[in-house]
Structures are given as C-alpha cells and as structure tokens.
Amino acid sequence: MWRRLKRYLASDQTHAVLDRLVSRGASAATGLIVAIFVSPSDAGAYAMAMLVLTFVLAVGEQAARQVGVRASRHEGGAALMRRAALASSAGGFIVMAVFLVVAPAAGAIEWHQSAKLVPLLGVPVICGAVLPRLCAAQAAGEWRAVSKAQTIGSSISIIVAVPLAPVVGIGAASLQSLAAEGLFALQLRKRNFPHPTLGSTRLWRRYLLPTSINGAMGWLQGQADRLVVAIMGSAAVLGQLSIAASLARTPIDAALLGYVNLLRAELAKQDSRELKRAVLDRYLPRLLTGALVLQALVSVLTAFVVAPLLGGPWAPAIALVPLLAASAAPAAATWSLSAAIIDEARARALVPWQIMGVGLSLAAGYGFAQSLVLGAILAWIRDIIALIARSWLAGNLLSRRLRWWSVAATGIGAIVAGVGYSFLSGRFGIGA
Incomplete structure (x- = not known):
C-alpha cells in the first residue's frame, strides 16, 4: 500500500496536478486572507483586474501552452512558440496598462485601487517569457521539475505577500501573483524542444x-x-x-x-x-x-x-x-x-x-x-x-x-x- 502511494505521489499525474493546484491555490489563499482586511468594494476592484488578466492569458500564453507539445512535433514548432511568447508578453502588458488607466478614469474603480493593482502588469510579461521553456519541459515529460518550481515560487510569494495584507490590502494579492510567476520563471531552466518527427504544417x-x-x-x-x-x-x-x-x-x-x-x-x-x-x-x-x-x-x-x-x-x-x-x-x-x-x-x-x-x-x-x-x-x-x-x-x-x-x-x-x-x-x- 505504501509503495503504491509512494509511486503515485512520484507520478507525472501528481506533479501535473500540483503544477496548477499550487499556483491557483496560492492565489486563492492569498485572496481569502486579503478579504479579511478589505471591503467587498476593494475585492470587486481586484476581481475586475483579474477578469482582464485572465482574458489576456487565455488568448495568449494559455492558448499557446495548449498546442505547445503538439507543435513541438512539427518542423517550425519551436520558432512558433517563441513568436507566440513575444506576442503574449507585449499584448498582455499593453492591455493591462490600458485597463489600469481607463477603469479609474471611467469611475469603475478608484485611482488608489488601480495603484495597488500595478504589480499585475508584470504577470503576462513573465508568463509569456517563460512559455517556450515551459512547453519544452512538458514535451520532455519534466512534470516534476515544473511542479517543484511552481511549489517553491508560490510558497515564497505567499510568505512575502500575506504579511502585507493589513497594510496594502489588494496590493498584497497583486504582489503575490507577480512574485509567484517571477520565482517560477527563475527556477525553470532552459530546455531544447525535442527533435521534430513530423513535417512542417x-x-x-x-x-x-x-x-x-x-x-x-x-x-x-x-x-x-x-x-x-x-x-x-x-x-x-x-x-x-x-x-x-x-x-x-x-x-x-x-x-x-x-x-x-x-x-x-x-x-x-x-x-x-x-x-x-x-x-x-x-x-x-x-x-x-x-x-x-x-x-x-x-x-x-x-x-x-x-x-x-x-x-x-x-x-x-x-x-x-x-x-x-x-x-x-x-x-x-x-x-x-x-x-x-x-x-x-x-x-x-x-x-x-x-x-x-x-x-x-x-x-x-x-x-x-x-x-x-x-x-x-x-x-x-x-x-x-x-x-x-x-x-x-x-x-x-x-x-x-x-x-x-x-x-x-x-x-x-x-x-x-x-x-x-x-x-x-x-x-x-x-x-x-
């Protein structure tokens, strides 16, 4: 029984789950702690920013990640991932910057709330930059390395951000997201994509x-x-x-x-x-x-x-x-x-x-x-x-x-x- 449990905990399935669970779990835990110290209005401002952030990630980094392994099997796939990474980073930064200016100008959120959301500007930039390394790691089956980097990065980000919650409120949640992605990117070493086995398409x-x-x-x-x-x-x-x-x-x-x-x-x-x-x-x-x-x-x-x-x-x-x-x-x-x-x-x-x-x-x-x-x-x-x-x-x-x-x-x-x-x-x- 213990041997089976040990094999399961060391399996790709477990590490693939940990990759997302730790990242999102850290964000949710931070948001929950921050909610203790902020009003529903502040929480709503943060939610609006996250709506925009999840959109730019959905059409950029996450879309490219979904086809990264499949693309790596074709000639030209690695180059496509690098171009997608650049587009995701630049586009995400621009969209988030526009939101942080337009939303308070339109009265949707307050200017002081917008200022606390500034760290979110760096999240799509980092996610795009790390995309080729992440896709190469998944193509090579390096799920353990990915989950380990995610766990360390998310854990440290919580330790750094949570004590700031009583002071900066939603700014702590924004900082946690930025720190988690940044620390994850620093740990994930550069890998080459596997040699393509299929022709160009x-x-x-x-x-x-x-x-x-x-x-x-x-x-x-x-x-x-x-x-x-x-x-x-x-x-x-x-x-x-x-x-x-x-x-x-x-x-x-x-x-x-x-x-x-x-x-x-x-x-x-x-x-x-x-x-x-x-x-x-x-x-x-x-x-x-x-x-x-x-x-x-x-x-x-x-x-x-x-x-x-x-x-x-x-x-x-x-x-x-x-x-x-x-x-x-x-x-x-x-x-x-x-x-x-x-x-x-x-x-x-x-x-x-x-x-x-x-x-x-x-x-x-x-x-x-x-x-x-x-x-x-x-x-x-x-x-x-x-x-x-x-x-x-x-x-x-x-x-x-x-x-x-x-x-x-x-x-x-x-x-x-x-x-x-x-x-x-x-x-x-x-x-x-």
Whole structure:
C-alpha cells in the first residue's frame, strides 16, 4: 500500500496536478486572507483586474501552452512558440496598462485601487517569457521539475505577500501573483524542444489561431456572467461572487486543469483516433472521480473552516460555494473533450457552441444580479449544455461507458451541492 502511494505521489499525474493546484491555490489563499482586511468594494476592484488578466492569458500564453507539445512535433514548432511568447508578453502588458488607466478614469474603480493593482502588469510579461521553456519541459515529460518550481515560487510569494495584507490590502494579492510567476520563471531552466518527427504544417492556422479564438470564447463563456454583474450590480456584489467562485472553483479547477494538461500532452503523442480514445478511457474516469471528491472536500471545508473565519459581510458568498462547486464534474469532462477536439485541429467546431455558451453566461449574469442562487443554477445549466455539446462533437472518441460516467458524476455532483447549500443555510442562517 505504501509503495503504491509512494509511486503515485512520484507520478507525472501528481506533479501535473500540483503544477496548477499550487499556483491557483496560492492565489486563492492569498485572496481569502486579503478579504479579511478589505471591503467587498476593494475585492470587486481586484476581481475586475483579474477578469482582464485572465482574458489576456487565455488568448495568449494559455492558448499557446495548449498546442505547445503538439507543435513541438512539427518542423517550425519551436520558432512558433517563441513568436507566440513575444506576442503574449507585449499584448498582455499593453492591455493591462490600458485597463489600469481607463477603469479609474471611467469611475469603475478608484485611482488608489488601480495603484495597488500595478504589480499585475508584470504577470503576462513573465508568463509569456517563460512559455517556450515551459512547453519544452512538458514535451520532455519534466512534470516534476515544473511542479517543484511552481511549489517553491508560490510558497515564497505567499510568505512575502500575506504579511502585507493589513497594510496594502489588494496590493498584497497583486504582489503575490507577480512574485509567484517571477520565482517560477527563475527556477525553470532552459530546455531544447525535442527533435521534430513530423513535417512542417500550417501550425498557426491549424492550431494556434483557432485555439486562441477558442480561449477567448471560453473566457467569455466563463466570465460573461461577472461582466454583467459588474455592469448591472456593483463592485460589492461582484466581490461576493468572486470570493465565492474563488473558494468553490479555484482549487478544484486548478487540480483538474493540471490533470488535463497531462491528458493534452498524452493526446499529442498519439496519431490515431483509437489511441486517443484509449487515452480518454484511461484519464477521464479519474478526472470525474477526482472532481467529485474535490467538490465534497470544498463544501466541507467551507462549512467548518471558512464560514466561522469569514462569516459576517461574506455570508452570501459562503452560501454560494456548494452551488458553484456543482459544475466540477461537468467541467472536468468538458475540458477533457475540448482538449481531444483541439488536438485533432477541430477547434473551430467549438466556436458556435461557445457563442451559445456566452449567451447562457449573460443570462446567468442577469440571474446573479437578481439572486446569487438563481445565477448559480443558470450557470450550472450552461455547463451541462457545454458538456452535451462536447460529447456530440467528440463522436466515437467518447465511449458509451464514459458517457454514462459523465451523466452519473454530474448527477452526484448536483446532489452534493444541494446537501451542502441546505446545510450551510440551516446551520449558519446564511441566505444568498
């Protein structure tokens, strides 16, 4: 038993999960600690900045990362990654700089809040700069080195930033994000991409551009609800929603995305649909099981740790956590199937469904502005529709057994969410 546990902890799966879990977990932990010392309005200002930051990363660094291993197998792939890194860094810096000037000028946030968000300017620059080294490490299967660098960088960033929370508020969270990425980049040594085994192809047109568009649409689908809240509601309402989402989804999504990164790398090494289907058969059940375990764990920790710690002004956010966590299993399946579809150079097929998802997110945002519970239900429906669409697009990549796995996991997740919300509302008298 101990030998099996030791082998699992040393496996690529564990290190791939740790890569994302530590990074996002550190950010969420810092945000939670900062929330103790700031008002919902300040938290909302930080949430607005993170909306912009996640957008520039989704269309730049993260899109390139998704196709990095696949591109490295083709001639010219390494050069494409270097160009993508430069574009991601420069574009991200410009967009963030514009936000930090325009947002306070338009009255969306205060100038003093904008000043505390300045460290976020460096995050897309560093993420873009480290992109070629990161993709080369993943192509070489160096997951342990990546997770080790991420763990050290995130740990030190928390130690540095958290003591500043009572003094600079949201500035501490901004500094933590910058420090974590900077320390990660310093540790990740330069590697050469593996020698290409496939001929040149239109990598930009077949993979990178469609994946970047897919990233933009995915961001819109995931964030349009918050944009509506920011327009219709207030920074305080957005702050409640952001804290709830941070508690409910950040640790879950981080772990799942780390595993999906490993899945994506394995898919990129296969050249036939049969082999890709075998990869999905091996990884997807683990992802769905892990999603349910994490969902239950988050709900329990929220009830017995977070609720007594925050309480008071953050009561609506606490009550919302189990409902938002209900999307864990559908998201795990959706991201896995999207990775398989993109690997087959069919990212364009996702766009019409993502446009529909954006519309559903707008409806969810309207729901959040009226009632946090109504918005959470509409967001869950959106995620179910996204899973159905990916299942249809995947075709015979998804076996009948996996389809039933997805249905069962989604149903169990809904039950867990209902129980968690009822418990929190009843025991702590929290209403959303």
